[in-house]
Amino acid sequence: MIKVERLSFSFPQKELYNNISFTLEEAQHCAFIGTSGSGKSTLIDILMDPESYLFDGKLEMDPGCTIGYVSQFSELDNTKETTVFEYIAEPFIKIQNEIQSICTEMETSSDIEPLLEKYQSALDAFDAMGGEDYESNIHKQLNLANLMKRRDLNVSDLSGGEFKLVQVMKEMLNRPDLMIMDEPDVFLDFENLNALKKLINAYKGMLLVVTHNRYLLNHCFNKILHLENMEIQEFDGRYIEYNFSLLQTKIELQEIAVAEHEEIERNENIVKNLRVIATYNSEASRGRALKARVRFQERLEARRIKAPFVEIKQPNISFGTGNEIDNEDTIVVNVNQYSVVFDELLLDKVSFEIKSTDKVAIIGSNGTGKTTLLREIYTNNQDSIAINANAKMAYLSQLQGEMLTNSNTILEEFIDAGFSTYDEAREHLANYGFEGEIVNQKIESLSGGEKNILQLAKVSAGQANVLLLDEPTSHLDTYAQIALENAIQAYKGAILMISHDFYSVVNGMDYVLIIGDKKIKKMTMSKFKKMIYESHFDKDYLDTEQKKKAVEMQIELALKETNFELAKGLIDELEGLIKLL
Incomplete structure (x- = not known):
């Protein structure tokens, strides 16, 4: 398990995290989401190399914890004339060569004890990686991603999407304690995206994946980490269930906010009346009543609901009218x-x-x-x-x-x-x-x-x-x-x-x-x-997804009109559609 407690970190020009806490546990497949610039990649860097960052809080990780990493900006090395199989097998071949070298050295060495220790250490590392079956495991991965036909091609002959998949396979086959991938889906075509989904779902270890891809989010993860406004939120479950939970919370918070607003307005009117009375009536009891009401007003303001994960501001994207050409057949x-x-x-x-x-x-x-x-x-x-x-x-x-x-x-x-x-x-x-x-x-x-x-x-x-x-x-x-x-x-x-x-x-x-x-x-x-x-997709998946989207829009409209009874009724309908997905 990896545990982060009350972690805070900032750059000179920007505060990124304020007392965030979360855990990652064995076999969890965790999607790491958040708006652009919220600090997801920096948090990954901290997990991978905590000694390079001056942060407050605690990061608990076994000293021997191994981390595999696939970057969002991986570049294909066109100078490398090595086959796809050799590229994936590189860590295994390296240890095999090391074992062979130790064996050769033992044949002529007079001091064999330290060489035996090195030999055993190399064997243990090879075993931990599943080295005995590495060739068949590589073939399984290639078949899963529909890339077996690329096995003997040079790495330089792969497309960018294929190379990304090969990188993912290589890291997964190393069996790290934690596998981190930063937007591995970027620029993947439909076929390669589907292959990535299969690789993720077949992986038995602990995964932390930064992604905004709705197809992967809906199909690959059993835990969500959501980073916004210097805070983090954990959710055990699927992304689609997380979104449903957010919408439920949004209805509850808006209903409370409307009630609070009405209460604050009533209290403001009382305060105004007391102030008017206080201008021509100087009795001490009137002054005390005014102070008590002002303090009550302050408490109401202080407990207004703050929900950084519910109300996230979308950019206001607009391309203008674009209609300078009047004839649509032009x-x-x-x-x-x-x-x-x-x-x-x-x-x-x-x-x-x-x-x-x-x-x-x-x-x-x-x-x-x-x-x-x-x-x-x-x-x-x-x-x-x-x-x-x-x-x-x-x-x-x-x-x-x-x-x-x-x-x-x-x-x-x-x-x-x-x-x-x-x-x-x-x-x-x-x-x-x-x-x-x-x-x-x-x-x-x-x-x-x-x-x-x-x-x-x-x-x-x-x-x-x-x-x-x-x-x-x-x-x-x-x-x-x-x-x-x-x-x-x-x-x-x-x-x-x-x-x-x-x-x-x-x-x-x-x-x-x-x-x-x-x-x-x-x-x-x-x-x-x-x-x-x-x-x-499974049969009827997208039709159900479209119906879900339509109901979500109806809920948003109901909330704009503060029709909370209608919104709650639509939530029940939405829950039924989510079960189908």
Whole structure:
């Protein structure tokens, strides 16, 4: 077990944690969630290397505790000419070679005792890793992730998503006491995401996973750690049950808050009357009554419910109207006989068109040329790509440094983007959660999620009528993802979006363009859903998920109207749908 008690930590410019406590226990699969910039990655760094951080509080961990780690920013080493099997087996082969070396040394050494100790220590380490069966265990993992066909390929020949899965396998097979993964799902296509789900669910050890992916959250974890506003909350159970618990709490707290507000208003009126009386009646008893009422008022204010995990502010994402092109049949992007070639042909003479109000997702496996296509539509330097003269495009890149200057402060970035005054830039940035001194921070100091929200703020500021979005939900917390979906639904212009986030595609797009066999074909949303159902979801899963979302929206509306009886009735309906999921 790993135990954290009353831990506090801050950077010079930002306090991250205030007396947070939690435990991680054997075999728990824990999802670590929280809004962007709340300090999840820093807390992981503290767990991995506590000696490097000056924090208050206690961190209890066995001195021999081993930690495996998969970073969110893992880069493929293209210079390494080693096969996938050799890469995963590297720790096992290393100990095997060490054992062989000790045996060779023992054949000629006169002092054998220390060598026997080294030999036994190496054998114990090999055994602890399950070394005796490592080849069959590697094959099991490769089969589970549908990557057995990649076994003898060089690591450098893998796509980014495949390499991420291989990294996960390698760390899992080392059998650490605690396995930590920081957003392992980022940029994974549907097939690889499903493989990651299988790897997580088959893992027998203790897991701590930072993720905002709703598919993984709903299917992989039995404990939730939620970090917000310097506080942490533990929940034993599934993410879907945690959200249900939050909604129940929200109804209770709002009902209490309304009652408290009414009580405070009544008391304020009494205080006002007593003050009026006190101006022309100087009796001591009147003064005492006034003081008693003021103290009572202070106590009421002090016990107002504070719920940092219930009322989490979503960024106010808006892309404007996007309707400068009045005719919805106007073609704004025309791709005709377009091809992409790198080491091999990725797209072969593909053609499609986007109209002025179309919202379209490009779907395809990692490494099929999607990003190159989107970037070349934006740069508009290809003879095979024609852009309407009235189209005003904005681009969000999955390579955040492509559209953001890391050496800029947030404020400088938006002055460079065209805002005429600092006040205008500050007002715009406040809608996206960048307020106060944070606007003077360098962009390079921001988390991946904060950088993506900043990109969305730049896209919004452009007032474009054609949006090109490359993995816009990557690194975004679930609250920002929902805000983005709402902004997409409200937008009247054209959107061409690369995404592996099933929920964003289904909730916001009109149709999809599927890449397969170097071609692109148009697919209706109903056919796309059916295809994904068959590969990734249980029967009727998404329909139930959509009904659940509709009931949750009805509850939110009931709360806005302070109709608590209706909200409580809908909660019962919601609970029934959650049982089906």
